[in-house]
Amino acid sequence: MQSAYKVLSVVGLLAISVLWGTIVNAQEPIKGQHIYVCNQGEATLSVIDVATNELVETIDLQELGFSKNAKPHHAIADADGSHWYVTLIGENKVLKFNRDNELVAQAELEVPGLMAMHPTEDILFVGRSMSAVNPPQSFGVVNRGGMEVEEEVDLFFSRPHALATSPDGKFTYVASLSANQILARNTETGETELTMLEGNNHVFVNFAISPDGQTMVATGQVSGKLLVFDLSDPLLPEVTDTISVNAMPWHPVYAPDGNRVYFANKGANTVTVVDMESRTVEKVIEGTGLAQPHGAALSADGKYLYVTNNNMDGTYNPEGKSEKDGLTGTVVIINTETLTIEKVIETGMNSTGIGTSNW
Structure with a gap:
């Protein structure tokens, strides 16, 4: 009888152990953050x-059936990291990958470029x-679930x-490259x-746009300026500051606390850090890998800043490689506490857009 009791006890403990393991696994947090990089010159990610x-x-991407001229340009991911998206200029496609980097769906849109994600609805703006x-003269509204183009919103420029x-x-805000024009659109009513x-x-x-939604910055490629807009009236952004920076400021990103803005200067091989409280340049970062x-x-x-580098002029020369081996793009990893370069990762030819979860 005692033997039978012991057997039942062991079986019971095993059952409880399995059940507990199932519960713990079910409650495991989503896997950590990934950074997605587009290598436009060689059709890789x-x-x-x-x-x-x-x-x-x-x-x-060629292994997935796309051409060597696919030109992946920009990437962005869902807040929970479950899926991520890439625009292909050369294929007129927007691709959707799952967490395991498997292609699961795609939408067709002419020469897609940058993307922005709606935080609460299943919408991707392209x-x-x-x-x-x-x-x-429009931008696309894509349903992220089925990757269907719901609308192409006409613009005036x-x-x-x-x-x-x-x-x-x-x-949603869209600007022109050919004129100083910005369209603001109420995504709920369609008012512009x-x-x-x-x-x-x-x-x-x-x-x-700042985390509190009150301020927007824009980089001016030709003017070498960072423009600061007040969004008190969201449909009518108003310029409140214009900050001179190094040549060709590119894609800006706000720190999670809203106190800083970071962006690359393509024409100067530098990264600019702007203090948004004082509206001044806090530091200009230089170093190996910035090309x-x-x-x-x-x-x-907010501890690490990841910056892609085209390196199409050969400014960065990988150790042990010659120009005939090809021009290697990089991702430079900057520690935002020390504002120094911690690491350089060699990626692929002409690394351009970079994206991550919409935290």
Whole structure:
């Protein structure tokens, strides 16, 4: 009898153990943050693990049936990291990958460029590529679930490029490369307002909006300026500051606390750090690996800044390689506490857009 009792006890403990394991596994947090990099010159995508700051996978788009001229340009991911998205300029496609980097769906959209994500609805806003000579005067609204293009919203200007969505998802902003024009759109009602700025054309590369939704910045490729907008009236952004920076400021990103803005200077091989409280340049970062810097993304805790580099002019020369081996793009990892370069990861030819979870 005692033996039978012991057997039943062991079986019971095993059952409890299995059940507890199932519960714990069910409650495990979502895997850590990944950084996604577009290598536009060779039709590959690089995946970096934020926990280790290591390159963990390179995805060859040709192996997935796309051409060597696919031109992956920009990436962005869902807040929970379950899926991520890439625009292909050369294929007129927006791709959707799952967490395991498997292609699960795609949408067709002419010369797609930058993307912005609605924070609460299953919507992806998709702009047009800077490299397109005469792109459609519109931006796409894509349902992320089924990857269906729900709408192409008409604009009032040519060559749309810069694109951002407010943190609450209520407003979307698009700017022209060919004129100082910014369209603000209420995403719920469809109401729009066009803002036109005086003076020479800045050639707006992209926007970034503060976490509290009160301020927006825009980088001017030609003017070498960072423009600061007050969004008190979301449909009518008002310029409150213009900050002179190094040549060709590119894609800006806000720190999680809103106190800083970071962006690359493609024409100066530097990264600029702007103090948003004083509205002044806090530091200009230089160093190995910064070679035509392009895009910027942050770790969720704001500790690391990841900057892609085109390196199409050979400014960065990988150790042990010659020019005949090809020009290697990089991701430079900057510690935002010390504002110094911690690591350089070699990615692929002409690394351009970079993205991560919509934290």
